[in-house]
Amino acid sequence: MFKFSRRSLSVSPSLTLSLTAKANELKAQGVPVISFGVGEPDFNTPDYIVAGAKTALDKGMTKYTASAGMPTLRQAIADKLRKDNGLTYTYDQIVVSSGAKQSLFNAMQILVDEGDEVIIPSPYWLTYPQLVTICGGKCVYVECSSDNGFILQPNDLERAITDKTKVLLLNSPNNPTGAVYNKQQLSAIAQVLAKYPDIWVIADEIYEKLIYDDNQHYSIATFPTMYERTIVINGMSKAYAMTGWRIGYCAAPTPKVAKLMDSLQSHQSSNANSIAQYASQVALTTQTDFIVNMRGEFARRRDCMLEQLVKINGIKAIHAQGAFYIMVDVSGLFDKQYKGTVIDSANTLAQLLISTVNVVVIPCEGFGASHFVRLSYATNIDNIVVGVDRLADFIAQVN
Template sequence: MKNRLSHRLQNISYSQTIAMAAKARELKNKGYDIINLSIGEPDFIPPHFVLNAAKKAIDDGYHYYTPVSGYFDLREAICEKFNRDNNLKYLPSQIVVSTGAKQAIMNVLLSLLNKDDEVLLPVPYWGSYYQMVKFCESHPIIIPTRMNNDFKINPEELEKYITDKTKLFIFSTPCNPTGSVYTYEELKNLSEIFKKYPKIMILSDEIYEHIFYEEFTTTSIAIFPEIYPQVITLNGLSKAFSMTGWRIGYIGAPEWLAKSCDKIQGQMTSCANSIAQRAAIAAIKSDPNDIKYMIKELKKRRDLVLCLIKEIDGFRFNKPNGTFYIFPDISSFFEKKIHGKLIINADKFSNLLLEKSQVATVSGNAFGYDKCIRISYASSEEKIIEAFTRIKNILS
């Protein structure tokens, strides 16, 4: 009955990251000893002050619809957070709280994009960006990157892909899937290009903002005043607060765009979950040092992965400075037979790991970069060590 579906829906594919996670769960339910390193989900319990705020919200009777853009005091707290952590000035009228960062992105795209508009995506990108742009009947324009440049674009590469049809630029820092983090100077250099094209909007995905491991601090591209009116700053609670199932994402944006997102959301889902919003206030108002214990543990796991992956011949990789992913190049295994299977691309390699070592990863094809796979280290050290032992054994 495919011909009954809309052309818009037929134009997109399923999320490959979710599909791999589902496949891993299915095999585990059948009794296979699967180690799932595919999904972007921390294994920590949310902080106690978040859980207590949710319990209090239930007891206090927050059971009903909220304003579409979120409780006013939550939007005030988000403004304070942007000022405290990012040195950004937003008003509550510029904030929209959504059912996860995915809905926040979709609100923005549906507000901005028309048929045949062009959207610039540095590759590798988070896979949903690409599919969401196609859903809006616009064209994803891929900007290549290189591992030896930490998968980051420079101003010259950016400007080369700008045309009179360019409507939007989307990127993440820290980056899913590579773990790369743009420095202040790198973002400043990109901003010099964008200020020449004031009609181009910039969606800056900063949901991994607190998960970085180096001495320099993360920077929001909206900090540069010349392009502030062009920037939508996206964030949420899923990663740093380990609240993936609570589904709270938010944007800070020009007021005209925030109003449009409110309008769309009002016709789609109305408000985000009321109890989760009350808990979000506690999370956002908390001192960033209150979640340092999780970041410290993730850094230990990152360092462990860097040690283990060095022991596997054929993997090339950069050192991730943020997120909880590593994105190794596995193209040295292409055109080789391993356990009777011919490896011709990253899909085949990722499937080999799942079938033969029972370790779930995600093919780089999901992120537009077929030479790599994404490995999540948001699991216990015990599982990480066992997973890499299995991978090493089947490849050797």
């Protein structure tokens, strides 16, 4: 019998895969499926960035770059972090990777040893536990209640800290909750951590540009004692509609910390795609209103989706402030029936929704929120109106 590594077997397959497969099967049969499962902007990458990639090709920029990324791109990222986030880095504190996901892996790999504890506020992006496990760490989940807007409470954080705690993994704006930490909330977390100087923070800020109403993004690295133990993660995917280009980056507190991630990456995947790197540099160094317009459109869609969802009895939609997701508490439907089938979980509900009214929602068991489903509004207003109507019709028949 062939044997596989414990590491590979410890990784759980994505819960959403079977839903996506089912949705694709129905679409292939011509069924008009509406998907609220999407995890990427539905906008095209702006033309000026595409033109940048063409220029890179014309200039023959098709060779290896430095494994941490082109110095000019790393400088452009450092400039962005100073301008947008008030954080000062030199280019050699920046490591460019194949998506923020690889940046997260790099950061986790250099910090976490076997048995180290990583605090993950819950709900969380479903990749976090997997990457902690792959690195040999132990996940310590801290429940963040919807009553507190899914924000990590300082007392709860302090209670979770042990002498094995190595990292706090903080994600704002948050996937799946859409929660955005304000200045006071971050300051309160920083005050707790100030007592524990050995704890690192990995701050995933990938949805930074997708924030609505009067909310504003702050990086925890700007708070007292935080810069020197925070690795900031960000990337091009969500802000510039560049998910397929695979460019993410991290900013480390010292060039030495960056070098550790660079060395690891140099043996794993070398540099991120050179053409995409050049296009990213063009993206970051050109002034346009692309992000403002995309954010405006997302805000319009969020309002439209929320307005419809709050009218549906039996479920509770949470007012998201960032990213492009709305969490819906569906526990009021549990143990009730839809045409004879008992809805015993968010997973069953999602399976039923796709096979009956052809609407894809993501059950949040894998996000640490078993009472919720996640709806993405990275789709056009017409789809939102029709899809949520179908959801309402379905729920009207639950008893």
